[in-house]
Amino acid sequence: MSTFPKRIALLGSTGSVGRQTLDIVRSFPEQFKVVALAARSNVDLLVEQAKEFGPDLVACFADSPEVERKAREALPKALLGERGLLAVATHADADILVAATSGQDGLRPTLAAISAGKTIALANKETLVMAGHVVTEAARRHGVAILPVDSEHSAIWQCLHGEENNSIRRLILTASGGPFRTTPLEQLRDVSVEQAMAHPTWRMGPKITIDSATLMNKGLEVIEAHWLFDMPYEQIDVVVHPESIIHSMVEFCDGSIKMQASLPTMHLPILHTLTYPERLDTSDKNLIKELNWPTVARLNFEELNLERFPCFKLAIEAGKRGGTYPSVLVGADEEAVAMFMEGKIPYRGIAEILEAVLERHDSISQPDSAAIVGACAWARSEARVCSAKYLG
Numbered sequence: 001m002s003t004f005p006k007r008i009a010l011l012g013s014t015g016s017v018g019r020q021t022l023d024i025v026r027s028f029p030e031q032f033k034v035v036a037l038a039a040r041s042n043v044d045l046l047v048e049q050a051k052e053f054g055p056d057l058v059a060c061f062a063d064s065p066e067v068e069r070k071a072r073e074a075l076p077k078a079l080l081g082e083r084g085l086l087a088v089a090t091h092a093d094a095d096i097l098v099a100a101t102s103g104q105d106g107l108r109p110t111l112a113a114i115s116a117g118k119t120i121a122l123a124n125k126e127t128l129v130m131a132g133h134v135v136t137e138a139a140r141r142h143g144v145a146i147l148p149v150d151s152e153h154s155a156i157w158q159c160l161h162g163e164e165n166n167s168i169r170r171l172i173l174t175a176s177g178g179p180f181r182t183t184p185l186e187q188l189r190d191v192s193v194e195q196a197m198a199h200p201t202w203r204m205g206p207k208i209t210i211d212s213a214t215l216m217n218k219g220l221e222v223i224e225a226h227w228l229f230d231m232p233y234e235q236i237d238v239v240v241h242p243e244s245i246i247h248s249m250v251e252f253c254d255g256s257i258k259m260q261a262s263l264p265t266m267h268l269p270i271l272h273t274l275t276y277p278e279r280l281d282t283s284d285k286n287l288i289k290e291l292n293w294p295t296v297a298r299l300n301f302e303e304l305n306l307e308r309f310p311c312f313k314l315a316i317e318a319g320k321r322g323g324t325y326p327s328v329l330v331g332a333d334e335e336a337v338a339m340f341m342e343g344k345i346p347y348r349g350i351a352e353i354l355e356a357v358l359e360r361h362d363s364i365s366q367p368d369s370a371a372i373v374g375a376c377a378w379a380r381s382e383a384r385v386c387s388a389k390y391l392g
Contacts, residue, residue, distance in 0.1 A: 003278060004031040009091045009118070011109055012100035013049055014042035016205050017123045017149060020266050021098050022049060024274060027285040032274065036088040040101065041067045047074050057091055059084025061105065082108065089113040096274065099124045100149070102207060103334060104376050107131055107369065114138045121273040123149035125220045129319075130327040131372050132227035147273045148228055152221050154269035155247035155260035156229065163252070171225055172249040172257075174241040175304065176201050178213045181242060185308060189348045193341050201244040201264045210337045211311075214350055215304070219315020223326060226319060233320050238312075240302040245291070263289050310351040314358060323363035324375035331379030332357040336387075345390045356386040 008025065012018040018039070025032045038059040039046040050058045059079045062068035071078055079087050082105070089097055089109035097113040098121045099106050106124035111131075113120060115138065122128065128135055139146050148154050152173045160168075179198050180188060196213040197206065204212065211217035222236050247269075249259040262268050267288050271280065282288045306313045311333075318325040336353040339345045345353065357379050364371050 003275075005033055006031065006274060007033050007035045007093050007095045008098060008274070009036040009088050009094035009096070009113075010034060010098045010100065011038045011085060011088060011106060012040070012098075012102065012123070013037045014039040014045045015100055015102060016208075017100035017266060017270065018098070021100065021270050021274075022053065023267060023287065024271050025053065027282070027287050028280060031280065035093045036091040038085050038088040038101070040105075043067060043070045043074050046071075050075065056093065057088055059088045061085060061101075085109040086112050090116040090118070094118055096121055098149070098270075098274075099127065102126075102205065104130060104330065104373060107135075107373070111135065111138055111369065114142050114144045117142055117144060120144060120146045121149050121270075122146050123270075125150070125217075125224060126330050128224045128227045129220050130330050130376060131369060132223065132326070133366075134369055134372070136227050136230075146228065147276060148224075149266075149269055149273050150221060150224070151264075151266060151269045152248040153224060153228055154272055156225065156250055158260045158272065159248070159250040159258035160229070163250070165230070167252050167254075168231070168235070169251045169253050169255075170235045170237055171229060171231055172251060173218065173221055173225060173236065173238045174244070174246055174248055175215060175218045175238055176212070176244045177240045177242055177302070178215065180213060180308070181240065181302075188308075189346050191347045193343070196340075196347060200242070206341060207334070207337055210340065210350075211333070214311040214347075215309035216311040216315055216333055216350075218304075218309075219312040219319070220330075222316060223319040233316065238304050240304050241300065242302075243296070243299055245296060245299055261291060263291050265289070311354060314351065314354050318358060321363065323365045324367050324371060325358065325361065325363050327367070327372045327375040328358060328361045328363075328379040329354065331376035332383040335380040335383035339383075339387055345387055349387070349390055353383050353386045357382045 034053040034055050036057040037055045040061045060071040062071050062080045089112050096119040099110050100123040106127050110127050244264045246259050246261050251257045318329040332354050336350040
């Protein structure tokens with residue numbers, strides 16, 4: 001029996017994942033309908049999207065007075081602030097929420113959508129990193145599925161279709177290695193924002209691109225995988241794969257390994273999340289390029305160098321410590337990356353500030369959502385304190 005048409009509520013519609021989600025809706029107008037849209041500050045694009053897709057509800061987070069004024073003028077019926085995000089997340093007609101807004105702002109709307117019984121297509125890393133125990137427990141309590149949008153987690157999820165958890169030996173996430181995979185270590189302190197933004201295989205938003213350069217992003221993905229697949233950290237590995245063709249792998253107890261492959265694209269994992277448990281034919285849609293194996297020629301795999309990527313090591317340590325350490329990691333990283341992009345700290349300063357903030361933290365072992373958000377806010381403030389040595 002077909003599960004279409006599906007009605008979509010979309011948080012983060014003007015970001016990279018949000019725009020690609022709407023590409024899929026354009027390609028399959030009979031299978032999908034957008035019933036609610038929300039964005040942070042790109043009012044002009046949000047207006048265009050609202051005109052094209054005709055959602056019942058439009059919201060703008062409006063993270064500054066200027067954006068709020070512009071949104072009120074351009075979208076007089078739009079809901080503003082967190083109230084708008086919550087309304088989109090719990091829209092009565094939505095079958096699935098695509099949670100693609102960035103940062104901690106996605107946590108409360110995602111929890112609200114779970115309470116409302118919505119299927120969650122999760123692209124927001126911070127939601128599970130900060131509050132994995134809260135979110136997964138809420139999903140179990142309400143019988144809600146959390147479906148991964150990240151290409152790595154989608155790959156693992158697809159490899160696990162039809163498999164039993166007790167047959168898994170380990171999950172293997174792949175990492176491109178980013179723009180500094182082979183840069184001499186002594187040169188990393190002086191790299192520019194432009195160099196860090198030049199990712200070799202993926203085109204993403206600014207924050208996630210910097211996180212991909214430091215491999216913080218991969219550390220966050222390990223924490224996500226821990227919660228998504230209920231897997232101990234000791235059974236989650238990462239291997240560097242520069243071509244980004246193999247998106248992740250699962251090794252089973254008999255030694256067999258499944259892997260999912262495609263050319264680098266977010267359209268495919270987004271599409272699989274939206275269509276599950278079915279698949280749609282994309283051959284005539286000009287949406288996903290066919291992988292021609294002879295042209296790939298060679299695939300390479302390398303060990304991850306922790307000296308080169310200290311942010312990855314810090315992320316794994318925070319995940320294993322648990323409590324509010326992951327929330328502190330998220331907050332400190334958001335602030336440190338922002339300061340790097342503003343030219344206030346060097347590239348290596350990101351990891352140094354993260355380490356300093358984590359060392360100063362007194363963790364809460366079983367935090368509720370309020371404690372999680374509070375720890376993140378404390379970390380942002382503490383990161384600014386720790387940056388003083390660069391600003392003096």
